[in-house]
Amino acid sequence: MDRIIECVPNFSEGRDLEKIEKIVECFRGKKGVKLLDYSNDESHNRCVVTVVGDLEPLKNAMIEAIGKAVELIDLTKHEGQHPRMGAVDVIPFIPIRNVSIEEADQLAKETAKEASEKFGLPFFLYEKSASSPERENLAQIRKGQFEGMAEKMKNELLWKPDFGPSTIHPTAGVTAIGARMPLVAYNIKLDTNNLEIANKISKQIRHLSGGFRYCKAIGIELEDRGIVEVSMNLTDYSKTSIYRVFETVKMECKRYGVNVLGSEIVGLVPMQAFVDTAEYYLGLENFSINQVLETRL
Amino acid sequence: MDRIIECVPNFSEGRDLEKIEKIVECFRGKKGVKLLDYSNDESHNRCVVTVVGDLEPLKNAMIEAIGKAVELIDLTKHEGQHPRMGAVDVIPFIPIRNVSIEEADQLAKETAKEASEKFGLPFFLYEKSASSPERENLAQIRKGQFEGMAEKMKNELLWKPDFGPSTIHPTAGVTAIGARMPLVAYNIKLDTNNLEIANKISKQIRHLSGGFRYCKAIGIELEDRGIVEVSMNLTDYSKTSIYRVFETVKMECKRYGVNVLGSEIVGLVPMQAFVDTAEYYLGLENFSINQVLETRL
Numbered sequence: 184m185d186r187i188i189e190c191v192p193n194f195s196e197g198r199d200l201e202k203i204e205k206i207v208e209c210f211r212g213k214k215g216v217k218l219l220d221y222s223n224d225e226s227h228n229r230c231v232v233t234v235v236g237d238l239e240p241l242k243n244a245m246i247e248a249i250g251k252a253v254e255l256i257d258l259t260k261h262e263g264q265h266p267r268m269g270a271v272d273v274i275p276f277i278p279i280r281n282v283s284i285e286e287a288d289q290l291a292k293e294t295a296k297e298a299s300e301k302f303g304l305p306f307f308l309y310e311k312s313a314s315s316p317e318r319e320n321l322a323q324i325r326k327g328q329f330e331g332m333a334e335k336m337k338n339e340l341l342w343k344p345d346f347g348p349s350t351i352h353p354t355a356g357v358t359a360i361g362a363r364m365p366l367v368a369y370n371i372k373l374d375t376n377n378l379e380i381a382n383k384i385s386k387q388i389r390h391l392s393g394g395f396r397y398c399k400a401i402g403i404e405l406e407d408r409g410i411v412e413v414s415m416n417l418t419d420y421s422k423t424s425i426y427r428v429f430e431t432v433k434m435e436c437k438r439y440g441v442n443v444l445g446s447e448i449v450g451l452v453p454m455q456a457f458v459d460t461a462e463y464y465l466g467l468e469n470f471s472i473n474q475v476l477e478t479r480l
Numbered sequence: 481m482d483r484i485i486e487c488v489p490n491f492s493e494g495r496d497l498e499k500i501e502k503i504v505e506c507f508r509g510k511k512g513v514k515l516l517d518y519s520n521d522e523s524h525n526r527c528v529v530t531v532v533g534d535l536e537p538l539k540n541a542m543i544e545a546i547g548k549a550v551e552l553i554d555l556t557k558h559e560g561q562h563p564r565m566g567a568v569d570v571i572p573f574i575p576i577r578n579v580s581i582e583e584a585d586q587l588a589k590e591t592a593k594e595a596s597e598k599f600g601l602p603f604f605l606y607e608k609s610a611s612s613p614e615r616e617n618l619a620q621i622r623k624g625q626f627e628g629m630a631e632k633m634k635n636e637l638l639w640k641p642d643f644g645p646s647t648i649h650p651t652a653g654v655t656a657i658g659a660r661m662p663l664v665a666y667n668i669k670l671d672t673n674n675l676e677i678a679n680k681i682s683k684q685i686r687h688l689s690g691g692f693r694y695c696k697a698i699g700i701e702l703e704d705r706g707i708v709e710v711s712m713n714l715t716d717y718s719k720t721s722i723y724r725v726f727e728t729v730k731m732e733c734k735r736y737g738v739n740v741l742g743s744e745i746v747g748l749v750p751m752q753a754f755v756d757t758a759e760y761y762l763g764l765e766n767f768s769i770n771q772v773l774e775t776r777l
Contacts, residue, residue: 187774235773279773365773372765429762445763454774457754464761465726466742468669476532476576476662477484477751477774 185478187235188287189277189365190245194230194252195267197223202255203230209248215240228263229272235279238286242294245274249298253355258329268325268332269356275310276362279453280472284421287362288312292346295360299347305336305357306346312361314345321359329356364397364419367456368449371413371432374442378404381411384435388413388428395431397423410444420456426463454478482775484532485584486574486662487542491527491549492564494520499552500527506545512537525560526569532576535583539591542571546595550652555626565622565629566653572607573659576750577769581718584659585609589643592657596644602633602654603643609658611642618656626653661694661716664753665746668710668729671739675701678708681732685710685725692728694720707741717753723760751775 196202203223207230210218216236223230232248234241249271256270274294276287288311295306313319327335333351336342343349344357351357373381381402388394397419403412413432417423425448433443458472472478493499500520504527507515513533520527529545531538546568553567571591573584585608592603610616624632630648633639640646641654648654670678678699685691694716700709710729714720722745730740755769769775 189773425758425762443763445765447765448767448771451771451773454751454754454772457751457758457772460761461722461754461757464757465722466740468742468744470745474745474748475751475754476486476748 185280185473186237186282187280188238188241188282188290189233189235189279190241190274191234191277192232192245192248192274193272194232194248194256195228195258195261195263195270195272196252196256197225197228197230197263205255206230206248206251207232209251210234210244213240213244216244224265226263227265228261229265229267238282238290242290242297245294246298246301249274249294249304249358250302253302253304253352257354258356259354261329266322266325266328267356268327268329269304269352269358270354271358272325273309273321274358274360276360277365278362279365280455280478284311284362284364291360291362295346295358298358299344302352302355303348304352304355305344305348305350307357307359308345308361309359310361310363317341324359332357364421365451365453367417367420367425367452369415369417369425369428369446370403370449371415371429371446372405372408372444373411373413373436374444375411375439376404376409377439377441378402378411380436380439380441381413384432385413385415387435388415388431395423395428398428412447420453420459424459424463425456426460482577482770483534483579484577485535485538485579485587486530486532486576487538487571488531488574489529489542489545489571490564490569491529491545491553492525492555492558492560492567492569493549493553494522494525494527494560502552503527503545503548504529506548507531507541510537510541513541521562523560524562525558526562526564535579535587539587539594542591543595543598546571546591546601546655547599550599550601550649554651555653556651558626563619563622563625564653565624565626566601566649566655567651568601568655569622570606570618571655571657573657574662575659576662577752577775581608581659581661588657588659592643592655595655596641599649599652600645601649601652602641602645602647604654604656605642606656606658607660614638621656629654661718662748662750664714664717664722664749666712666714666722666725666743667700667746668712668726668743669702669705669741670708670710670733671741672708672736673701673706674736674738675699675708677733677736677738678710681729682710682712684732685728686712692720692725695725709744717750717756721756721760722753723757 220233252270385400389400399416517530549567682697686697696713
């Protein structure tokens with residue numbers, strides 16, 4: 184696959200394994216679609232699927248899975264600890280390789296349009312696809328949950344869906360769908376046990392207090408190592424780069440006479456983030472991610 | 481595929497497209513094997529195939545292709561500009577991801593052993609698999625070509641094959657097989673038009689004149705840009721790292737008061753080379769290539 188987009192739909196079924204298998208089956212054995220993972224939580228009564236693929240095949244598989252979930256999941260009988268508003272609660276599309284956030288946004292909208300027409304399901308666009316600022320945050324859309332959604336949507340001025348009927352599907356509720364960038368969990372280790380320094384630097388680099396736009400950060404104590412770290416979530420590594428955050432933390436450390444020991448990436452990271460890093464440090468000219476041998480697979 | 485090895489067999493047929501297709505067919509539609517490229521050269525009368533895969537499936541496909549080439553190609557009737565000694569002239573195995581050079585070596589030997597028994601074909605191990613220093617270099621093994629090989633191999637002390645019969649296959653000749661690292665073509669641009677400086681630095685960093693073991697280098701003039709570059713082949717990026725070569729060239733440039741403008745990777749590069757680069761510059765702790773999302777595909 185030359186172009187890769189990731190989709191992480193959350194289905195409101197975490198207990199009936201037969202139903203879960205029937206939904207997940209929609210992502211299996213399809214050209215251009217690869218199921219990476221799915222896991223259900225019984226107390227949450229929810230299943231999270233991770234699937235990657237080329238744009239069109241992934242969209243079609245996703246629409247099929249929405250149909251299956253609408254058919255099998257009845258929210259009027261659903262109980263669980265995790266807030267939810269729909270049989271398919273939320274569908275994020277995440278650009279991974281050779282796909283722009285605009286294309287992910289477009290795909291989310293096409294999916295919503297087709298699925299709303301096919302299954303009579305209302306969709307709210309969220310995150311980068313949101314049609315207004317108050318719809319960017321999933322929690323704000325979901326407030327009131329399935330039980331309160333019909334009432335909430337009576338306020339058409341505020342809560343008319345972006346696609347589909349203007350009231351909930353009687354058993355499948357409503358779905359949030361949209362594009363977002365992959366999240367990179369990144370920690371920088373400082374050669375000190377002074378948590379205050381890690382916290383001060385965190386404040387300097389995080390968006391909330393004047394730092395980089397796509398950086399969330401807090402100081403954390405690593406007691407077993409007797410050091411502290413600046414613990415971050417980079418919510419758009421293509422705009423707030425790993426190397427820029429790293430070099431800035433090094434720069435800020437100097438005023439405290441503290442060294443940076445190293446850093447750590449927790450969990451998965453797109454290859455493009457490493458290409459960006461090499462491009463910066465090696466001053467690479469005219470490099471394309473397609474030169475990485477693994478992109479040919 | 482979690483583990484990837486590359487194989488670039490060279491077949492002595494560049495004109496009969498039907499025969500080429502029959503050989504290449506052995507790499508198609510097989511689980512764990514992916515044909516990336518094949519191209520034939522009529523004047524060379526030779527076809528180069530690039531295929532990647534998991535170890536065992538790739539070996540089996542390669543053995544099948546050897547059998548097909550032995551069946552279809554008759555070296556007694558072969559003419560072309562490229563030197564050759566066998567129907568399958570040379571088979572390099574190249575570790576790409578989560579595969580060691582030792583495993584590639586092992587795979588080359590298994591392939592040679594099985595294919596020699598199956599098709600009565602003699603094999604010389606070359607490069608990292610060579611059984612003696614004079615067999616490391618392909619040109620030295622191939623000297624005399626198909627026509628002179630039967631005579632050359634009469635000197636059993638020097639030229640007894642590593643696997644198979646001790647004389648040539650009557651129509652398919654002999655084959656060289658072995659493991660080698662992927663080659664990274666890497667150029668560093670200097671902010672000067674003084675070729676002498678690029679040549680001096682090339683001498684300092686290349687193996688031949690005392691530099692890094694897996695580095696070949698020469699100075700080259702880029703007339704259109706009015707600058708020079710240190711043009712390199714890194715023959716084992718896992719031991720002579722891209723970043724180490726880059727930082728060393730920067731360091732040497734200082735004495736000439738010359739700046740490094742940037743660098744360039746020509747052609748393909750394994751993802752591991754970029755992971756190594758990020759690990760160095762970001763001081764990454766405990767990072768595994770399996771954390772790169774694309775390795776999950």
